Amino acid sequence: MNWFKYSSPQAFYPLAGKLIPWFAAAALGLMGVGLYLGFFVAPTDFQQGESYRIIFVHVPAAWMSMFLYVLMALWAGLGLGLHARASFMMTQAIAPTGALFTFLALLTGAMWGKPTWGAWWVWDARLTSELILLFQYIGLILLRASIDDVRRADRASAVFALVGVVNVPIIYFSVKWWNTLHQGASVSMTASPKMATTMVTAMLVMTLGFWMYSIAVTLARMRCVIVERARQPSWGTQAPAQDVAEVRECSGGV
Amino acid sequence: MSQPSLSEALRGVVRRDLLLAMRHRSDVAMSVFFVVIVASLFPLGVGPESAVLRMIGPGVLWVTALLACLLSLGRLFTADYLDGVLEQTALIPQPLAVLVLGKVFAHWVISGLPVVLLSPLLGLQFGLSGETLGVLTLSLLLGTPTLSMIGAIGAALTLGLRGSGLLVALLVLPLFVPVLIFGAGAVTSSLAGIGSEANLSLLGACFMLSLAFAPWATAVALRIALE
Amino acid sequence: MQWGSLTEFFAMGGYGLYVWTSFGATALCLVGEVLAVWRRHAAALAQTRAVASGGD
Numbered sequence: 001m002n003w004f005k006y007s008s009p010q011a012f013y014p015l016a017g018k019l020i021p022w023f024a025a026a027a028l029g030l031m032g033v034g035l036y037l038g039f040f041v042a043p044t045d046f047q048q049g050e051s052y053r054i055i056f057v058h059v060p061a062a063w064m065s066m067f068l069y070v071l072m073a074l075w076a077g078l079g080l081g082l083h084a085r086a087s088f089m090m091t092q093a094i095a096p097t098g099a100l101f102t103f104l105a106l107l108t109g110a111m112w113g114k115p116t117w118g119a120w121w122v123w124d125a126r127l128t129s130e131l132i133l134l135f136q137y138i139g140l141i142l143l144r145a146s147i148d149d150v151r152r153a154d155r156a157s158a159v160f161a162l163v164g165v166v167n168v169p170i171i172y173f174s175v176k177w178w179n180t181l182h183q184g185a186s187v188s189m190t191a192s193p194k195m196a197t198t199m200v201t202a203m204l205v206m207t208l209g210f211w212m213y214s215i216a217v218t219l220a221r222m223r224c225v226i227v228e229r230a231r232q233p234s235w236g237t238q239a240p241a242q243d244v245a246e247v248r249e250c251s252g253g254v
Numbered sequence: 255m256s257q258p259s260l261s262e263a264l265r266g267v268v269r270r271d272l273l274l275a276m277r278h279r280s281d282v283a284m285s286v287f288f289v290v291i292v293a294s295l296f297p298l299g300v301g302p303e304s305a306v307l308r309m310i311g312p313g314v315l316w317v318t319a320l321l322a323c324l325l326s327l328g329r330l331f332t333a334d335y336l337d338g339v340l341e342q343t344a345l346i347p348q349p350l351a352v353l354v355l356g357k358v359f360a361h362w363v364i365s366g367l368p369v370v371l372l373s374p375l376l377g378l379q380f381g382l383s384g385e386t387l388g389v390l391t392l393s394l395l396l397g398t399p400t401l402s403m404i405g406a407i408g409a410a411l412t413l414g415l416r417g418s419g420l421l422v423a424l425l426v427l428p429l430f431v432p433v434l435i436f437g438a439g440a441v442t443s444s445l446a447g448i449g450s451e452a453n454l455s456l457l458g459a460c461f462m463l464s465l466a467f468a469p470w471a472t473a474v475a476l477r478i479a480l481e
Numbered sequence: 482m483q484w485g486s487l488t489e490f491f492a493m494g495g496y497g498l499y500v501w502t503s504f505g506a507t508a509l510c511l512v513g514e515v516l517a518v519w520r521r522h523a524a525a526l527a528q529t530r531a532v533a534s535g536g537d
Binding site: 151164166 | 416
């Protein structure tokens with residue numbers, strides 16, 4: 001009877017269920033406004049023409065991929081420090097969304113690079129760090145998937161997340177350094193002139209929208225993890241039928 | 255108390271691992287021959303043009319050293335894990351991170367040092383000469399211990415898992431990137447005549463950074479795996 | 482507003498392919514993720530129900 005209330009994931013489950021619709025609505029609203037600003041208010045860039053409008057997804061996706069990695073590492077550190085199960089579940093819930101945004105940042109980066117630089121891919125510091133970030137997200141997800149024991153999976157992936165958070169800035173710096181050595185290959189990405197205020201606003205609104213989206217999806221995935229783990233033998237008791245009904249009730253608005 | 259001191263325990267771990275390695279000398283020979291064979295395949299694939307070989311040489315030799323380190327990571331903890339020695343080691347009152355450092359050092363002597371010693375010969379295959387050969391050896395001497403220390407984290411995280419050989423590659427290779435960039439960069443800049451000091455110093459910084467953090471992270475990962 | 486007509490809007494000054502691929506792929510990925518999480522949640526609940534009704 002009391003498995004639903006005896007630890008914080010159980011108290012978290014219905015709360016997350018109530019919060020998700022709000023964050024989802026905020027995400028939709030902000031993305032709508034951001035797209036409107038990006039396509040109808042922001043002026044045409046006189047150097048890049050209309051292709052620059054890709055930055056309204058590219059830059060927010062790239063920012064999110066890094067924010068989410070840092071956030072995930074913070075939860076991982078908290079989990080290791082406080083032995084808090086909910087923190088590890090948070091790490092598990094964030095990783096796929098972070099990987100998705102990293103993938104989107106790379107894809108839209110290629111879409112922007114082709115018309116702007118004439119190449120789908122250049123070994124620029126930002127693109128390379130983003131690629132390595134994707135590898136780390138994938139490694140993290142695969143590491144978790146290949147450990148059957150939940151406790152070990154939680155803590156091992158937390159250690160890897162923390163090691164990775166040190167690695168990414170080093171990679172950014174090292175590739176920047178490396179590009180000064182191989183001057184032929186380097187392409188300046190910071191050459192763009194001052195951006196119009198409306199462009200910056202549209203980018204920031206899109207980023208906020210992506211934030212709200214990430215929170216909504218992470219909370220929803222957290223609920224999946226809670227239900228999945230409630231089945232694990234390590235939880236001791238199986239879910240009694242009436243609690244399952246309660247779980248169902250709470251699951252109305254994923 | 256007649257507890258062994260920290261340095262005695264460290265020396266004990268190193269001596270034991272080296273002795274064990276001397277009983278399986280073919281293991282040591284394998285990683286050396288792996289490097290020789292892979293490095294010899296590149297000219298056969300790319301063509302014998304000496305300008306091209308000189309250009310790709312630093313990168314090829316560094317990637318080869320990196321792969322050799324990766325392949326030998328499986329030996330770092332697995333045998334001790336399977337026969338229970340690792341569990342006993344974790345109970346020793348001395349800090350596990352220091353004992354880990356001893357094991358990593360022994361692992362480097364077995365798998366990294368032979369590659370370092372052999373590197374001038376391999377460099378000749380790619381038309382490197384004189385000072386550049388020296389820089390190649392020096393960069394590998396600084397870089398391969400770093401690789402072993404970083405790799406140990408991955409080896410500890412994947413200890414005893416199914417398919418751990420591939421998984422450890424996925425986890426560790428992204429972490430090897432800075433070392434590869436600075437190491438190969440040192441040799442390339444020496445080839446270009448710009449001086450390799452800056453790259454070598456950065457390689458040294460990577461070494462110090464991993465010396466400070468990697469054994470500790472490895473010890474944490476080992477305790478997680480042993481639970 | 483800077484678009485004379487709908488065709489002009491979709492052409493994006495000749496960069497339509499790049500711009501719409503980017504935005505389309507992003508929309509597709511986000512919608513796909515939401516659906517995947519939804520299905521995962523439903524599957525997890527269904528399995529818990531099955532265990533609870535068949536187990537004890």
